[in-house]
Amino acid sequence: MTGSRALPLSVLDLVPVPLGTGAPQAVEDALTYAAEAERLGYHRYWVAEHHNMGALASSVPLAVLAAASQRTTRIRLGSGGVMLPNHAPLSVAEGYRLLSALAPGRVDLGLGRAPGTDGRTARALRGAPGLLEEPFERQLADLMAFGTGEYPAGHPFAGTVAAPAGEGLFPPLWILSSSGYGAHVAAHVGAGLAFAWHINPDTAQARAAADAYRAAFQPSAAFPQPRVLVAASVVTAPTAEEAEDLSLPLGLMFLRLTRGESAPYPSVAEARAYPYSTQERALADSLRRRAVIGDPASVAARLCALARDTGADELIISVNIPDPALRQRALVLVMNAVRAHEAREVTPV
Template sequence: MSESVNDRQATKRLGDIPLSVLDLSPIVEGGSATQSFKNSLDLAKQVEKWGYHRFWLAEHHSMPSVASSATSVLIGHIAGGTSTIRVGSGGIMLPNHAPLVIAEQFGTLESLYPGRIDLGLGRAPGADQRTARALRRDLRIGGEDFPELLQELREYLNPSLADSPVGVKAIPGEGLNIPIWLLGSSDFSARLAGMLGLPFAFAGHFSPNYTLPALQTYRHSFRPSEVLDEPYAMVGVNVMAADTDERAERLATSHYQAFLNIIRGDLKPIQPPVDSMDDLWSEFEKLSVQSQLRSSIIGSPATVKRELQELLNSTQADELMITTSMFDHADRLHSYEIVADVWRS
């Protein structure tokens, strides 16, 4: 990377880059998927007004706290209820699906909402092994065939990438300009995205230890393509913002409980916040949760602004994707509003 680009990056500020949203359409204790979908659409409408660039939905399965399992369907619902914000997947777990089906689904979405659809792809199952087998119908659950599946999908959308005629057409899908992103929580997809010259989104919100190594791998591996001349990296981050640090810390206990339940294998809907986690976790569990969530930004507007800028300084991300897990929908909206205010300031 040239010295001029490095100099430009060194002065990068929050207002210089786009901010986006990752949503799992969370189901709270006592709630329902129906209410979750209403909340997700309301959130999308609000963040569109506040200037966020993208609204992505994540594919997870068999999780009582996540309603976004039928990701393509929900993307259509969100895109249909908004007008300008880009809407996409963060991501579709490609080994769970036939590439032709994804090409047709996203071809349909792009045809309905031209110029607004993103296709983010991951290789993890988005579920435990038993659920992955139920989805994939075979025992290949490690994602080793992801590069081949990705190539097949890209050929359906752009037949010129094929060495020989595919013979099967994705209609709609073929010939449409649907941006493909690779998602990752390690260096596998980082390297692949770099080699293919595709944009890369790193799951820093749950894999903080690998953020910088993965970004370095992506940038080092990058080869210019018809898609990108230079690397383009987006970093996901948990942000729980409130009017005071103390309020934010209390609201964040719902997120702590969610990860604690994952560690215990006791999956539940999102739980209400508590005054203290000390009665809920052991010292070992506390350390485990805090390690996995150590990059989370929790606090008042001043705290959020400072720590988001520190994250940008360390990663030199081209875009940040904010994900916020709170029990009350109004609190979650307010958190995203605070981040937008910080970004604009």
């Protein structure tokens, strides 16, 4: 973020399933959320891929994004991301080419190499042993060949046409990273870099990854220049006290995930009443502290500092509040507070 240019803000949705509701309502809330993000001026709406998690309904981002394409007209839609080892590259290429036909010119394809779940579920997703055990970079090369129709000499699948056919349907690629490996891959293929600071909140490592990516970047048609997006979890409310309260379910949800439990996203009341042991309390608190928690002004200051310190060109925020109305309220609070913070920074003293 330089000078007086506004910091682009985007939204990452995990499609939470609050206690007492179900997937149909969670998906409907996600579509309303996407439309609200567009109305407020957010740049992208991305959906994460997670499996075997009762608290989240984001197992198939493509399905949510296809529905969101019919509720929005301007906001970019993308995966944050497709966990490529879980999928056949041709299937991914075809799915996101089709999404581009539904939302021409506004689709992103974010790719990660983590499973987005536990080891047993990852094995179930990948089918028979050895079916999808190719290295990530080999899968990525195949995906790009299928998506663009540009095959290297001798490629075993040369001539295969990813449907639907047509020019301009393969979306720009973003590589998700929580370390330096993804930065290397993104630079090599000329993709955007999305650093998962919400998973690895090490600002120095995020900056090192961004710097290494820019130094080694090889331009592509989709990315003539390098572009770094940094993801942050956010819990905000009009007061710091309310924000702290609203962050309690995040800690309990993460705690359950560490124990392999699948349950709906807990409520504030459930999280407050949970009988934590001393060790559980400490772990839940440390896990929820990965998020940026506080009143709008303090959250905006931290987000702008994060963009500056990591060298991010854009931030994408995951609002970890299960209540849909309060989650939408947080989108308004963050956008207004960040713009107000930027205005104060550029106003001469």
